[in-house]
Amino acid sequence: MTSFQDVLFRLKQYWAERGCVIQEPYDLEVGAGTMCPETFLRVLGPKPYRVAYVQPSRRPADGRYGENPNRLYKHWQLQVILKPAPDDVVDQYLESLEAIGIDLNKHDLKLEEDNWESPTLGAWGIGWQVMLDGLEITQFTYFQQCGGVDLELVPAELTYGLERLAAFLQGTESVYEIQWAPGVTYADVRLADEVQFSVYNFELADVPTLWQLFELHERECRRLLEAYSSYRDKQRFPVLAAYDHVLKCSHLFNLLDSRGAISVTERVAVIGRVRRLAVGVAQLWLEQQAREAA
Amino acid sequence: MKTHRFLLEIGTEEIPDWMIPPALEQLRGLFEQLLNSNSLSGTVICVDATPRRLVVQAQGLPERQPDSEETLTGPPKAAGDTAAAGFARKLGVPLTDLVTVETPKGEYFAYRKRIEGRPTVEILARELPGLIWNISWPKTMYWRRERERFIRPIRWVVALLDSRVVPFEVAGVASGNVTSGHRQLGRKRIRVTAANYEERLRANYVLVRAAERERKIREETEALLAVRGLHLRRDDALLQTLVYLTEYPTPLVGEFDRAYLDLPHEVLVTVMRHHQKYLSVEDAEGRLAPYFVAVMNMAGDPEGLVKAGNERVLRARFNDARFFWQTDQKKKLADRLHDLAQVTFQTDLGSYLDKTQRVVELVKKLGGNEYAQRAALLAKCDLTTEMVKEFTELQGVIGGLYAREQGEPEPVWRAIYEHYKPESMEDAIPSTPEGRLVSLADKLDTLQGCFRLGMIPSGSKDPFALRRAAQGVVKILVEGKLSLPVTELAGDLPELREFFLDRVRYYFREVRGFRYDEVNAVLAAGWDDLTDVESRLEAIRAVRPTANFEPLAASFKRIRNILRQAEYTGGAPVEPGLLEPGPETELYEAFDGLRSEVEARRREKQYRAALERIASLRPRVDLFFDKVLVNAPDERIRRNRLALLDGLLKEFSTIADFSEIVTEATNS
Numbered sequence: 001m002t003s004f005q006d007v008l009f010r011l012k013q014y015w016a017e018r019g020c021v022i023q024e025p026y027d028l029e030v031g032a033g034t035m036c037p038e039t040f041l042r043v044l045g046p047k048p049y050r051v052a053y054v055q056p057s058r059r060p061a062d063g064r065y066g067e068n069p070n071r072l073y074k075h076w077q078l079q080v081i082l083k084p085a086p087d088d089v090v091d092q093y094l095e096s097l098e099a100i101g102i103d104l105n106k107h108d109l110k111l112e113e114d115n116w117e118s119p120t121l122g123a124w125g126i127g128w129q130v131m132l133d134g135l136e137i138t139q140f141t142y143f144q145q146c147g148g149v150d151l152e153l154v155p156a157e158l159t160y161g162l163e164r165l166a167a168f169l170q171g172t173e174s175v176y177e178i179q180w181a182p183g184v185t186y187a188d189v190r191l192a193d194e195v196q197f198s199v200y201n202f203e204l205a206d207v208p209t210l211w212q213l214f215e216l217h218e219r220e221c222r223r224l225l226e227a228y229s230s231y232r233d234k235q236r237f238p239v240l241a242a243y244d245h246v247l248k249c250s251h252l253f254n255l256l257d258s259r260g261a262i263s264v265t266e267r268v269a270v271i272g273r274v275r276r277l278a279v280g281v282a283q284l285w286l287e288q289q290a291r292e293a294a
Numbered sequence: 295m296k297t298h299r300f301l302l303e304i305g306t307e308e309i310p311d312w313m314i315p316p317a318l319e320q321l322r323g324l325f326e327q328l329l330n331s332n333s334l335s336g337t338v339i340c341v342d343a344t345p346r347r348l349v350v351q352a353q354g355l356p357e358r359q360p361d362s363e364e365t366l367t368g369p370p371k372a373a374g375d376t377a378a379a380g381f382a383r384k385l386g387v388p389l390t391d392l393v394t395v396e397t398p399k400g401e402y403f404a405y406r407k408r409i410e411g412r413p414t415v416e417i418l419a420r421e422l423p424g425l426i427w428n429i430s431w432p433k434t435m436y437w438r439r440e441r442e443r444f445i446r447p448i449r450w451v452v453a454l455l456d457s458r459v460v461p462f463e464v465a466g467v468a469s470g471n472v473t474s475g476h477r478q479l480g481r482k483r484i485r486v487t488a489a490n491y492e493e494r495l496r497a498n499y500v501l502v503r504a505a506e507r508e509r510k511i512r513e514e515t516e517a518l519l520a521v522r523g524l525h526l527r528r529d530d531a532l533l534q535t536l537v538y539l540t541e542y543p544t545p546l547v548g549e550f551d552r553a554y555l556d557l558p559h560e561v562l563v564t565v566m567r568h569h570q571k572y573l574s575v576e577d578a579e580g581r582l583a584p585y586f587v588a589v590m591n592m593a594g595d596p597e598g599l600v601k602a603g604n605e606r607v608l609r610a611r612f613n614d615a616r617f618f619w620q621t622d623q624k625k626k627l628a629d630r631l632h633d634l635a636q637v638t639f640q641t642d643l644g645s646y647l648d649k650t651q652r653v654v655e656l657v658k659k660l661g662g663n664e665y666a667q668r669a670a671l672l673a674k675c676d677l678t679t680e681m682v683k684e685f686t687e688l689q690g691v692i693g694g695l696y697a698r699e700q701g702e703p704e705p706v707w708r709a710i711y712e713h714y715k716p717e718s719m720e721d722a723i724p725s726t727p728e729g730r731l732v733s734l735a736d737k738l739d740t741l742q743g744c745f746r747l748g749m750i751p752s753g754s755k756d757p758f759a760l761r762r763a764a765q766g767v768v769k770i771l772v773e774g775k776l777s778l779p780v781t782e783l784a785g786d787l788p789e790l791r792e793f794f795l796d797r798v799r800y801y802f803r804e805v806r807g808f809r810y811d812e813v814n815a816v817l818a819a820g821w822d823d824l825t826d827v828e829s830r831l832e833a834i835r836a837v838r839p840t841a842n843f844e845p846l847a848a849s850f851k852r853i854r855n856i857l858r859q860a861e862y863t864g865g866a867p868v869e870p871g872l873l874e875p876g877p878e879t880e881l882y883e884a885f886d887g888l889r890s891e892v893e894a895r896r897r898e899k900q901y902r903a904a905l906e907r908i909a910s911l912r913p914r915v916d917l918f919f920d921k922v923l924v925n926a927p928d929e930r931i932r933r934n935r936l937a938l939l940d941g942l943l944k945e946f947s948t949i950a951d952f953s954e955i956v957t958e959a960t961n962s
Contacts, residue, residue: 111308171602
């Protein structure tokens with residue numbers, strides 16, 4: 001049986017063989033692999049880049065106390081960025097499925113329109129959800145814009161839903177029954193995580209504290225963005241550190257949302273605040289890139 | 295003359311299914327235009343597509359354009375032979391090749407230059423790239439540094455005249471004679487000619503023609519279901535989606551546990567249709583059966599793997615739906631009302647709680663009973679349920695189902711259930727008076743609110759779907775037989791009143807099929823009460839074929855013109871003493887005699903009878919125009935005649951303005 005970790009190993013191996021840097025997960029909370037600097041910042045500018053990494057992605061509002069067989073507060077994505085997208089990118093993707101043991105001659109695969117957009121990141125792209133026997137297994141996106149900037153080299157972003165792929169390969173009805181490693185189930189590894197964080201996210205997270213944290217990170221990020229212009233050695237300026245604070249804000253926003261602390265009207269405004277920070281970081285990053293090239 | 299068969303195939307990555315049919319229509323137009331503007335003969339055999347290719351096939355294309363001739367005019371004949379010789383030298387032709395031509399300015403030397411037609415292959419090579427870029431799409435992308443925009447990346451192009459390649463390049467792709475088969479089942483590189491294209495692709499599991507794919511799905515599905523005594527729930531829109539999602543469609547029948555049938559069928563069907571693109575299945579009695587039809591983009595599923603996979607996905611989805619249903623029951627709809635304060639309707643129009651309060655007031659004002667008011671109060675509460683958050687397309691329906699579950703009386707739950715109806719021109723209006731009122735009030739509130747803020751739809755911009763809302767209002771008023779004054783419903787907003795008028799015209803013409811001049815005639819006589827408009831239109835339609843009607847309409851038009859030319863402003867009553875005996879007096883007497891009778895019929899809304907009476911005047915009117923001169927020399931007599939005609943026109947234009955009717959006489 002192909003274990004959860006086998007799927008991971010094989011996909012990483014497959015993409016390493018196709019020139020990808022294999023990265024490890026980013027060490028901050030993110031809602032999706034797209035938010036990691038390895039995607040958000042690397043897709044900007046004229047430098048080609050290929051990278052693949054597993055990213056545990058946290059969506060507090062999706063938590064179900066470990067009781068729903070398909071919904072998770074934190075799920076595992078394999079994120080692949082091919083910048084620029086090669087002409088045969090769809091074929092390469094399909095071969096990656098064969099590499100983890102899916103015989104495409106025996107299954108039904110369709111690319112169905114699904115355009116991706118992240119208002120918080122000022123990013124969007126055109127693409128598909130990949131459906132395998134009626135199950136969405138991957139989001140496939142040609143990035144068009146990131147941080148509000150039109151991209152010079154259009155990257156392909158492949159986001160594999162690893163639990164879904166493993167459940168598909170193993171024929172399990174619940175993610176918790178997935179064999180993570182021989183003799184060890186997904187529940188053994190992750191159930192406590194799901195239960196405890198659901199309790200925290202929905203019940204115990206202190207809303208005033210979260211707002212305070214949000215504002216602290218926002219302020220620190222803004223302070224950095226404003227400090228750039230007067231900082232002498234631009235190449236050394238910590239744009240990446242500023243971006244970490246954007247990620248913190250984004251995650252705190254999600255937490256506040258799952259606590260029901262953000263009304264629909266406020267929502268748009270708070271997204272706008274995070275987006276302004278993200279766009280600011282993207283612009284500084286591009287400027288640093290341009291200086292480096294000059 | 296030998297002609298050629300033409301093939302263009304634009305090979306792309308998967309195009310969104312719903313964009314394909316409109317793109318094909320454009321492609322046909324663009325190609326026919328290309329042929330015409332280059333004087334190329336030829337006919338389109340088919341314009342077709344799969345998700346990965348847009349195809350044009352044509353036949354009868356010539357080897358080259360026909361030759362043409364251009365006349366170059368030189369000096370006037372009067373300038374003499376030296377000038378002619380100079381002209382011939384400049385063109386580099388012998389003097390003897392010149393001719394003289396007759397022009398409005400006199401005789402001129404001229405040369406008829408023969409222009410040789412260019413080879414078709416050359417013309418196509420030059421024009422096809424432009425044709426490809428000229429297809430417009432709802433949303434495009436770029437994928438190369440050059441930033442050409444198309445719906446999805448172009449990966450190959452086949453362009454052939456018989457077996458000869460029409461050479462050009464688009465987005466870095468050179469045209470050729472190599473196509474590509476089905477992603478899994480076909481070969482990657484297949485050499486084709488214009489003649490064997492479809493057959494080679496079929497052998498590689500691509501059915502180029504949408505009609506053939508549709509037939510395959512239909513026939514195979516019917517066969518699969520027939521053996522189980524089941525049949526398909528007809529769903530043409532979904533079928534079309536599946537046709538354009540597949541290159542080689544094969545249906546399979548899956549099953550689900552009968553226990554899920556306890557969930558509302560609306561939810562089951564929505565999960566299957568919108569989320570999984572499965573067709574629903576009925577048993578012999580027309581009840582939803584625990585089966586579904588999925589359409590694979592494959593040739594078969596011999597091991598049942600695809601079937602098992604789809605069944606597993608559906609099970610998970612149904613479990614979610616069951617979870618939502620159970621969670622939502624923990625909080626009654628009525629207890630969700632104050633939560634609506636947190637749901638924004640529109641920034642300047644407040645929350646859904648604000649909207650709810652306005653709609654309840656409006657329902658009261660429109661005479662809604664207690665049921666209707668209760669339904670209006672609860673109508674939006676389902677927006678806070680898990681089920682509607684997950685399946686937004688079921689808003690209203692879910693509210694109705696929950697209301698029923700929670701013991702609300704039938705008129706209440708049914709009104710909630712149906713209050714978004716009609717969702718399109720084809721959709722029925724709510725089935726109960728309460729539902730109609732709630733739907734009407736909900737739409738009117740949105741329309742009035744948006745129009746008051748100046749958010750008026752223009753062109754294709756209509757983010758709040760106000761056209762659909764207004765169309766819904768019109769449909770409910772007419773088909774629900776609600777005699778409510780439109781002006782009042784428009785909330786004294788002149789732009790909204792105009793907006794309604796447009797929708798009224800559209801409805802009666804396009805949906806009900808009345809002729810445009812009938813609609814104009816009836817609306818010109820007033821349209822505040824739409825049920826009355828409908829009755830008058832039906833009367834006109836009934837009377838129109840009768841012998842007297844159109845000629846009388848022509849006479850009314852004549853009367854209107856006479857009054858306009860005379861700049862007659864009206865006022866004075868007819869003085870019988872000034873009438874000439876004969877046709878004039880007879881017309882007056884007939885008119886006078888008919889007047890009260892017509893008015894009585896009109897008041898009883900017996901429009902057809904009234905119109906028949908009016909039409910019976912025709913011989914008198916004809917005779918009047920035959921024998922009587924309106925523009926009599928005596929001013930008093932003239933004015934009296936104008937008064938007679940004016941009275942006739944005004945009196946008989948309260949049902950419809952006949953002068954708007956386009957008759958053969960007025961048409962010519």
